[in-house]
Amino acid sequence: MAKPTQIQLSHGGGGREMAELIGKLFFDAFDNPILRKEEDAAALNLNGATAFTTDSFTVAPLFFQGGNIGKLAIAGTVNDLAMMGAEPQYLSCGFIIEEGFELEQLKTIVNSMAAELQKSGAKIVCGDTKVVPKGCADGLFINTTGVGRIVKPGISVSAIQPGDAVILSRDIGRHGAAILTAREGLELDSELTSDCATLWPVVERLIAANLDIHAMRDATRGGIAAVLNEWSKAANVGIDIEEKNIPVCDEVRGVCELYGFEPWDLANEGTFVIALPQQAAEAAVEIMLRFCGCQDATIIGTVSDAHAGKVVLQSPWGSKRYLELPQGELLPRIC
Amino acid sequence: MAKPTQIQLSHGGGGREMAELIGKLFFDAFDNPILRKEEDAAALNLNGATAFTTDSFTVAPLFFQGGNIGKLAIAGTVNDLAMMGAEPQYLSCGFIIEEGFELEQLKTIVNSMAAELQKSGAKIVCGDTKVVPKGCADGLFINTTGVGRIVKPGISVSAIQPGDAVILSRDIGRHGAAILTAREGLELDSELTSDCATLWPVVERLIAANLDIHAMRDATRGGIAAVLNEWSKAANVGIDIEEKNIPVCDEVRGVCELYGFEPWDLANEGTFVIALPQQAAEAAVEIMLRFCGCQDATIIGTVSDAHAGKVVLQSPWGSKRYLELPQGELLPRIC
Incomplete structure (x- = not known):
């Protein structure tokens, strides 16, 4: 047989x-x-x-x-x-x-x-x-x-403190947007690829550099909006984010416009956020830039003791609004 | 809302x-x-x-x-x-x-x-x-x-030796038969319940008694036929089982007759098999009998150096045959 x-x-x-x-x-x-x-x-x-x-x-x-x-x-x-x-x-x-x-x-x-x-x-x-x-x-x-x-004990949401810098490892929304285009059969027209990647090599190097990392989180379901909201609530701090500092590639921006999503709500699978003391932030970014997938690593905001439990997004035009925890269906079966 | x-x-x-x-x-x-x-x-x-x-x-x-x-x-x-x-x-x-x-x-x-x-x-x-x-x-x-x-290192298929006794903790086939009757809507006519149970309490007691347990395995998918065949192959030994010593309750026997299954092929979810030196076997059974679910614990066979890799089942009438690894579809979605 x-x-x-x-x-x-x-x-x-x-x-x-x-x-x-x-x-x-x-x-x-x-x-x-x-x-x-x-x-x-x-x-x-x-x-x-x-x-x-x-x-x-x-x-x-x-x-x-x-x-x-x-x-x-x-x-x-x-x-x-x-x-x-x-x-x-x-x-x-x-x-x-x-x-x-x-x-x-x-x-x-x-x-x-x-x-x-x-x-x-x-x-x-x-x-x-x-x-x-x-x-x-x-x-x-x-x-x-x-x-x-x-290897490095004590990395925890609860270690986040006012004054910390918030670093983002790369441009956001790629995984969610890639799944959406694949589902709609649009992937052939697009250069867009998921950010799906193993982050241990860059994290291992960051730990070895002894940078006093307070918290790290990969921004999967719910995107960076979910991570930052969880952090602000769990650590009872405010987080201020500069929208202009968040890298978003053209393809993701296009998908967001087409379907009415915000890039910070979209899932990532190889993108992470770090909170660590301001004075260590430049050194961290410098290390990250050397790693594949982290070429756009950048400081996107700071932790404060104002508006505890809330994330505030400052637009490129200076206006401010709360960045909320994503709600509703978003994209099912993203991971 | x-x-x-x-x-x-x-x-x-x-x-x-x-x-x-x-x-x-x-x-x-x-x-x-x-x-x-x-x-x-x-x-x-x-x-x-x-x-x-x-x-x-x-x-x-x-x-x-x-x-x-x-x-x-x-x-x-x-x-x-x-x-x-x-x-x-x-x-x-x-x-x-x-x-x-x-x-x-x-x-x-x-x-x-x-x-x-x-x-x-x-x-x-x-x-x-x-x-x-x-x-x-x-x-x-x-x-x-x-x-x-x-707690007790070294319990392993590879520790099984010729001369070991094989102990079965209780009557077999209950989980498979209970799922089958539930699926066919027959459960209301039957006293049959699954053997589904946590085995740690009796195992903890057996380990505390220092009985030199060689191997243990719960007989889930593929039943005791699968466990005994895996053992005989992995340890390269023969295993001789006395069919008359294997407890099977009337309800399971009835299900087997109705659907053409063998009880040793049916899944269990709170039934296990032990291999340990012959001289420790009685002491192990004695401990097991005190535990809920193990009231039928008994020695069902021995490990030998003949017919390595094979399990031989001796019928109540003295005839012998190989107990094979179950094959084909059996019951899907049993666990």
């Missing part, structure tokens, strides 16, 4: 077909001695402060300009660890696959995951595969959960 | 509605100081050998006799840690919810999770919520990933 070219229910049944799928596809791509042990759980050696984070990925479409769900699932979880000052070490990976999914597509996605893992050195050490009948899921969902050694 | 009674896309959007759902429902149920910090990742203190495991749950129907997807998602991941001799400490939790899912149902499921966590003392310290449009998922999928301190 010819080998199936599509995922079948038996690939998730716990029997021979699942053992083959795991052995041939996943173990080959993610190969490492811990994974190969095939125990109920991976045995790790972790010492001291450890960061732990989880993300499920349901992005539609699965492939977009600048990445796919696999690259996203690795970068997303690795970045959450990095934002805590943690070296991404070990990841788990759970696949929920719809019956009939093309095996070749799954291979492409799994290979993207393996390639993205190399950018941080993290390893997938345990996994899980479920197959659901046709119509019970939309192609493929991936959960990745990660642990990593906290 | 009245509060919605169903999950909406905006509950997964990263904005205000998501913040409310997380704050009110999840934080209240899973309340603990680490979770409340709301960082990108939870900061844990882990020292030394740590077990790490993941599972996605896609069970249909979401509610069945003896449990629901929430109870299952906690017990399943906690059990994978316990099977490695690890104390379940911290869990992550990722929800993928279909738009339109009833909030009351979600509450019931989340409360079951909180109740099941108490049986091991594990805590949910980080999470993720995604909402997909109607038709893109079947109600609710949950991923749980866990870490825990390895």
Whole structure:
């Protein structure tokens, strides 16, 4: 009998077909001695402060300009660890696959995951595969959960202080805009790519430079508007942002005009915000500029003790307004 | 405007509605100081050998006799840690919810999770919520990933040796049969309940008794047939099982006859198998008998150096046959 070219229910049944799928596809791509042990759980050696984070990925479409769900699932979880000052070490990976999914597509996605893992050195050490009948899921969902050694303890929303500078690592809104154009079939007319990327290399360098980083956060769902609002509320501070300092590329600006979005509400997947003392801000930006994807890193604002819990956006014409937490549907299935 | 009674896309959007759902429902149920910090990742203190495991749950129907997807998602991941001799400490939790899912149902499921966590003392310290449009998922999928301190190192398939006794903790096939009857609408005629349960209490006691446990595995998808076959192959040993020693309740036997299943192929969710030296076997069984759910614990076979890589089942009439790894579709979405 010819080998199936599509995922079948038996690939998730716990029997021979699942053992083959795991052995041939996943173990080959993610190969490492811990994974190969095939125990109920991976045995790790972790010492001291450890960061732990989880993300499920349901992005539609699965492939977009600048990445796919696999690259996203690795970068997303690795970045959450990095934002805590943690070296991404070990990841788990759970696949929920719809019956009939093309095996070749799954291979492409799994290979993207393996390639993205190399950018941080993290390893997938345990996994899980479920197959659901046709119509019970939309192609493929991936959960990745990660642990990593906290290299710089104390990076936390609660460390943000009035007087801190707020740095943005690059132009915003690319991921959300790229998904939107892919969904509308407009990607062929556009140069727009997602910012989807692993941030550990630049974060590792920033930590090594001993810059007294107070807080870091990657601006995913809800964009930088969500991050800045969470920060202002959690740390009970005001945040003042200069709109003219926020880089936005022409393609994202075009998408925003077309669909009525604000770029600060759009999701990013390789863009982060830092709060740190004003006197360290220039040094931080200087380091960031050397890294791929951070060529537009810049100071966008400051933390103050006025209007606590609120983010104020100053327009290029001098007028001020509150930057609110995004509300409503925005774009579903962005990550 | 009245509060919605169903999950909406905006509950997964990263904005205000998501913040409310997380704050009110999840934080209240899973309340603990680490979770409340709301960082990108939870900061844990882990020292030394740590077990790490993941599972996605896609069970249909979401509610069945003896449990629901929430109870299952906690017990399943906690059990994978316990099977490695690890104390379940911290869990992550990722929800993928279909738009339109009833909030009351979600509450019931989340409360079951909180109740099941108490049986091991594990805590949910980080999470993720995604909402997909109607038709893109079947109600609710949950991923749980866990870490825990390895209390007894060296429990591993590779430690299994010829001469070991094989102990089964209880009667088999209940979870698979309970899901099947729920799916066919037969549950009202049946006393059958799933074995779904947290195994840490009995495992903790077994470890404390210093019994030189070689391997443990909970017999989930693929049933005890899958566990025993994996063991015989991975440890390159033969395993001889006495069919008459395997407890099977009347209801499971009835379901097997009706649908043509073998009870050893059916999934369990609170049933485990131990391999340990023959001379420790009686002491282990004696301990197990005292625990709820283990009243039928018994020795079902032995490990040998004959027929390496194969499991041999001896029938009550003396005939022998290979117990094979389950193959084909079995029951999809059992867990």
